Amino acid sequence: MRRSNALFLPLLLSLWLPVLAASAESLVIAHRGASAYLPEHSLEAYALAYGQGADFLEPDLVMTADDHLIALHDLTLEATTNVAELFPDRARADGGFYAVDFTLAEIRQLTMQERVEPASGQARYPERWPVGAGRFRVVEFNELIEFTRELNRATGRRVGLYPETKAPQFHAEQGKDIGAALVSALLAHELPTEDLPIFIQSFEPEPLIEIHAAHGDRFDLIQLIGLNDWDMNTVDYSAMVSAEGLSRVAEYAVGIGPVFSLLLEADAGEPLRPSALFRKSRELGLAMHPYTFRREGLPPETSLEALLDLFIGELHIEGVFTDNPDVAVQRRSVVAAQE
Numbered sequence: 571m572r573r574s575n576a577l578f579l580p581l582l583l584s585l586w587l588p589v590l591a592a593s594a595e596s597l598v599i600a601h602r603g604a605s606a607y608l609p610e611h612s613l614e615a616y617a618l619a620y621g622q623g624a625d626f627l628e629p630d631l632v633m634t635a636d637d638h639l640i641a642l643h644d645l646t647l648e649a650t651t652n653v654a655e656l657f658p659d660r661a662r663a664d665g666g667f668y669a670v671d672f673t674l675a676e677i678r679q680l681t682m683q684e685r686v687e688p689a690s691g692q693a694r695y696p697e698r699w700p701v702g703a704g705r706f707r708v709v710e711f712n713e714l715i716e717f718t719r720e721l722n723r724a725t726g727r728r729v730g731l732y733p734e735t736k737a738p739q740f741h742a743e744q745g746k747d748i749g750a751a752l753v754s755a756l757l758a759h760e761l762p763t764e765d766l767p768i769f770i771q772s773f774e775p776e777p778l779i780e781i782h783a784a785h786g787d788r789f790d791l792i793q794l795i796g797l798n799d800w801d802m803n804t805v806d807y808s809a810m811v812s813a814e815g816l817s818r819v820a821e822y823a824v825g826i827g828p829v830f831s832l833l834l835e836a837d838a839g840e841p842l843r844p845s846a847l848f849r850k851s852r853e854l855g856l857a858m859h860p861y862t863f864r865r866e867g868l869p870p871e872t873s874l875e876a877l878l879d880l881f882i883g884e885l886h887i888e889g890v891f892t893d894n895p896d897v898a899v900q901r902r903s904v905v906a907a908q909e
């Protein structure tokens with residue numbers, strides 16, 4: 571899925587605008603399903619995202635005690651399930667109910683819910699699905715593969731999967747190789763195929779480098795980029811976004827998944843412009859799939875629609891991670907109709 575970068579040279583941008591729009595339609599990546607509307611990572615959220623026209627369904631993956639991959643964002647279960655109620659004595663000393671301490675059979679007994687802040691029990695996003703309403707359950711990655719494949723067969727669409735290896739360093743400390751587990755699952759299903767494309771994403775470079783070394787270009791790899799301030803691992807993202815760091819990324823990845831603010835910059839009082847990271851990625855032919863487009867936490871005076879129009883219509887990025895696939899699909903059509 572490597573895209574030609576020849577058309578993206580800044581000098582040609584205005585001249586080639588209609589060509590750009592026709593050849594580089596932004597992918598809509600449903601972040602944890604249509605998670606603005608139904609609990610993240612539930613099969614219901616994925617079904618809704620599929621129906622809303624998403625091109626890719628995105629699961630975060632963690633491993634169970636018995637080495638199954640499940641769709642879960644946190645390493646622990648308490649923010650999105652009733653684990654504390656069902657298995658009250660299974661927390662570690664830090665209070666966390668780690669998925670890796672539970673078997674798949676145990677995790678299947680849990681009910682999933684809209685995300686809460688564990689300290690307060692209050693909804694992270696109060697405007698979303700009510701906490702505790704409905705009966706949702708944790709989805710195994712194999713199940714999501716079959717679900718997507720069958721929906722594609724039934725509809726004739728070619729929706730893909732976009733799995734993320736969550737916290738590879740942590741999994742290694744637990745004696746588990748999550749990158750290898752993901753690749754095994756995909757190979758067991760003979761993926762990717764033209765009908766069910768795959769991107770593999772990771773915040774840590776090592777699993778991607780290893781997958782690339784072992785499997786060459788079979789899998790399209792996306793290097794996620796965070797901020798060092800988030801303190802989520804030992805990766806130096808400042809070094810990664812330097813010209814040298816990004817050239818290294820281009821050796822194994824087809825693209826980057828940065829937080830969207832990293833693709834823009836501005837001097838005081840000046841309008842926003844594409845950042846050095848944006849320009850360098852274009853030069854290297856790296857696709858850009860920024861995250862996360864949702865109504866919550868927007869920059870001041872900005873709507874989700876305006877932000878999507880900027881990234882899809884003006885920056886022509888190759889994909890967006892969004893909690894609102896319906897809005898992204900709609901803005902993509904509006905932008906295309908204007909060009």
Ligand code: CA
Binds near residue numbers: 628629630734
């Ligand atoms: Ca993710």
